[in-house]
Amino acid sequence: MALPKVKQTATEERLAAMSLPEAPGWTGPARDAAVARVGAMGLPGRRDEYWKFTRPDTLVQAEAPRAATFEGGDEAPTFDGIDRLKVVFVDGVFDEAASDDLALEGLKIERLAEAQKSDLHWARDVYGRLEERGQSPVDRPLAALNTAFATDGILIHVSGKVTKPVHFVYHHKSETSDAMLHHCVKLEEGAELTVLESGPAAARFNNVMEVEVADTARFAHIRTQGRDHERRAATHIFTRLGTESTFKSFTMTANGVMTRNECVIELTGDDAVAHVAGAALGDGDFHHDDTVFITHDAVNCESRQVFKKVLRNGATGVFQGKILVKAGAQKTDGYQISQSLLLDGDSQFLAKPELEIYADDVACSHGSTSGAIDETALFYLRSRGVPTQQATDLLTLAFLAEAVDEIDDEALREEIVDRLRGWLERRRG
Amino acid sequence: MLEIKNLQVKLEEEDKQILKGVDLKVGAGEVHAIMGPNGSGKSTLSYVLSGRDGYEVTGGEATLDGEDLLDLEPEERAALGLFLAFQYPVEIPGVGNMTFLRTAVNAQRKAKGEDEMSAADFLKFIRERAKALKIDADMLKRPVNVGFSGGEKKRNEILQMAVLEPKMCILDETDSGLDVDAMKLVAEGVNALRTEGRGFLVITHYQRLLDHIKPDVVHIMSNGKIVKTGGPELALEVENNGYAEFLDTEEA
Numbered sequence: 001m002a003l004p005k006v007k008q009t010a011t012e013e014r015l016a017a018m019s020l021p022e023a024p025g026w027t028g029p030a031r032d033a034a035v036a037r038v039g040a041m042g043l044p045g046r047r048d049e050y051w052k053f054t055r056p057d058t059l060v061q062a063e064a065p066r067a068a069t070f071e072g073g074d075e076a077p078t079f080d081g082i083d084r085l086k087v088v089f090v091d092g093v094f095d096e097a098a099s100d101d102l103a104l105e106g107l108k109i110e111r112l113a114e115a116q117k118s119d120l121h122w123a124r125d126v127y128g129r130l131e132e133r134g135q136s137p138v139d140r141p142l143a144a145l146n147t148a149f150a151t152d153g154i155l156i157h158v159s160g161k162v163t164k165p166v167h168f169v170y171h172h173k174s175e176t177s178d179a180m181l182h183h184c185v186k187l188e189e190g191a192e193l194t195v196l197e198s199g200p201a202a203a204r205f206n207n208v209m210e211v212e213v214a215d216t217a218r219f220a221h222i223r224t225q226g227r228d229h230e231r232r233a234a235t236h237i238f239t240r241l242g243t244e245s246t247f248k249s250f251t252m253t254a255n256g257v258m259t260r261n262e263c264v265i266e267l268t269g270d271d272a273v274a275h276v277a278g279a280a281l282g283d284g285d286f287h288h289d290d291t292v293f294i295t296h297d298a299v300n301c302e303s304r305q306v307f308k309k310v311l312r313n314g315a316t317g318v319f320q321g322k323i324l325v326k327a328g329a330q331k332t333d334g335y336q337i338s339q340s341l342l343l344d345g346d347s348q349f350l351a352k353p354e355l356e357i358y359a360d361d362v363a364c365s366h367g368s369t370s371g372a373i374d375e376t377a378l379f380y381l382r383s384r385g386v387p388t389q390q391a392t393d394l395l396t397l398a399f400l401a402e403a404v405d406e407i408d409d410e411a412l413r414e415e416i417v418d419r420l421r422g423w424l425e426r427r428r429g
Numbered sequence: 430m431l432e433i434k435n436l437q438v439k440l441e442e443e444d445k446q447i448l449k450g451v452d453l454k455v456g457a458g459e460v461h462a463i464m465g466p467n468g469s470g471k472s473t474l475s476y477v478l479s480g481r482d483g484y485e486v487t488g489g490e491a492t493l494d495g496e497d498l499l500d501l502e503p504e505e506r507a508a509l510g511l512f513l514a515f516q517y518p519v520e521i522p523g524v525g526n527m528t529f530l531r532t533a534v535n536a537q538r539k540a541k542g543e544d545e546m547s548a549a550d551f552l553k554f555i556r557e558r559a560k561a562l563k564i565d566a567d568m569l570k571r572p573v574n575v576g577f578s579g580g581e582k583k584r585n586e587i588l589q590m591a592v593l594e595p596k597m598c599i600l601d602e603t604d605s606g607l608d609v610d611a612m613k614l615v616a617e618g619v620n621a622l623r624t625e626g627r628g629f630l631v632i633t634h635y636q637r638l639l640d641h642i643k644p645d646v647v648h649i650m651s652n653g654k655i656v657k658t659g660g661p662e663l664a665l666e667v668e669n670n671g672y673a674e675f676l677d678t679e680e681a
Contacts, residue, residue, distance in 0.1 A: 385537040
């Protein structure tokens with residue numbers, strides 16, 4: 001089917017502004033195929049159903065809109081107190097001096113830009129593959145664009161139980177930077193890894209992470225997106241889960257005029273578990289979109305989506321979450337909750353929860369609410385001597401708790417709670 | 430201590446007068462009980478004193494140790510030493526009971542210009558107070574009042590009272606929803622907090638709580654006014670004869 005003229009023009013303009021690596025090595029075929037996918041799908045347009053609540057213009061246009069950089073003040077760098085392997089990117093460019101040695105027992109870790117110099121690589125089975133699987137039944141052209149043109153990224157092959165997390169640190173120092181990173185993680189049977197991500201990355205950031213989780217392997221992902229307000233980001237996670245494997249992802253977003261986080265999960269082995277959660281806080285022209293698609297294609301799997309947003313002064317929150325249960329996926333346990341706390345009458349929360357079920361023995365529940373602070377609880381706290389502002393903050397953190405509790409590691413969870421509290425105390429930093 | 434003069438209150442949203450001139454004086458170390466039929470204005474009095482929204486004071490005054498309460502925010506009244514034990518304690522999912530208690534204690538200390546209590550010191554302090562009230566550690570870890578039984582909720586109110594150490598305690602129908610054993614436990618907790626410097630206002634519909642918390646003075650409230658004041662024997666009179674003889678002529 002031919003693309004509408006406007007969309008075709010926009011897509012052509014963007015593609016013309018991009019350049020493929022000169023020596024793509026083993027990524028070459030995947031990149032070429034992705035270019036073709038983008039051409040066929042066209043980049044997201046305002047009329048696309050999947051972009052009904054989020055205007056894609058600034059994510060699609062050839063040049064990244066300018067975004068002021070931001071100094072975090074006295075707030076310590078994220079995950080600073082955690083023993084981890086640090087990989088630093090500044091405006092999407094690898095910073096070797098600031099990074100740790102790319103070596104850790106139980107895994108092999110490389111940069112995409114280096115690894116693609118060879119003709120053969122394990123990541124060939126992952127790079128662009130999970131993204132391509134995730135293109136059906138809904139197009140995700142920005143992810144295909146990333147597969148085609150990503151300049152760098154991290155490839156991790158995990159064979160053991162690795163306790164030390166790998167941390168991707170993203171700094172934003174140029175007001176016009178347009179970064180595109182693509183990460184692949186492959187966990188072998190029984191392997192374990194936690195990946196941390198933090199920071200705004202660039203004026204505009206397109207990030208893709210593909211995660212292949214083999215049988216009984218466990219993957220955890222905790223991300224904070226940086227307090228820069230003017231930055232824009234479109235991120236995708238694609239994951240495929242084997243038998244009895246576990247995938248857990250949590251994202252904290254504070255500030256940001258445009259964030260779209262997509263998570264595409266495929267449960268292909270029996271008894272697998274996938275949890276994806278998010279806590280977002282913003283005010284003014286904050287726009288935050290969580291889009292999730294979970295496919296149950298095996299027996300007795302569990303999936304959980306917990307998304308909470310605190311919105312103020314005209315901020316907008318979006319949630320599009322779908323659970324697709326295929327015909328054979330009996331005993332599916334699916335849970336989905338999306339809630340917003342509207343701290344004033346100007347903010348809005350747009351939610352589109354969807355269930356599509358073809359199996360007859362499943363338990364799926366979903367809920368979506370928008371509301372203000374509970375006045376009764378507020379009075380109860382105040383009657384105990386807690387000032388209004390502090391009581392409101394406490395109730396706001398309580399509202400976010402269900403999402404934050406999805407982080408299993410206590411130290412990481414406490415760090416996230418501290419950051420959320422810090423944001424509330426600063427009232428927009 | 431607590432002094433209420435000719436207090437008149439109407440609902441903010443509708444033109445309905447609830448309190449029609451209440452006079453009451455509770456001195457330090459005294460326990461006063463307010464009894465009365467449903468709808469007489471007992472709970473409204475407790476809410477107005479603690480500063481809940483939705484009520485409009487149309488006349489009169491209320492002071493605690495000479496300080497005007499009615500102009501203050503609820504948290505300021507609490508810092509002055511006023512405490513309301515709720516008839517229906519509020520459930521707050523996501524806030525741990527321990528966090529809640531520590532936040533309250535430290536907020537009040539801060540308001541009084543005192544140093545905040547460290548987590549370790551607080552833990553020691555709270556455990557000691559909880560033990561005295563037979564509250565097990567598990568109740569401290571759970572979210573505030575969530576999934577608590579009626580008795581646990583009321584004991585949690587008394588625990589808050591014990592850690593906040595208020596000057597003036599108002600107990601709003603603390604006996605409601607409690608069986609006899611739970612009520613005894615709560616009453617024991619309250620009695621343990623009776624000191625020379627602390628006043629109590631016990632609001633109750635039934636006399637039975639007053640068997641366990643012995644009042645010095647009993648007031649009968651009807652149709653927004655105190656219609657009779659007497660000693661503990663007044664409560665027994667109500668128990669035997671009901672409220673009919675005390676009702677205001679308008680109601681009768």
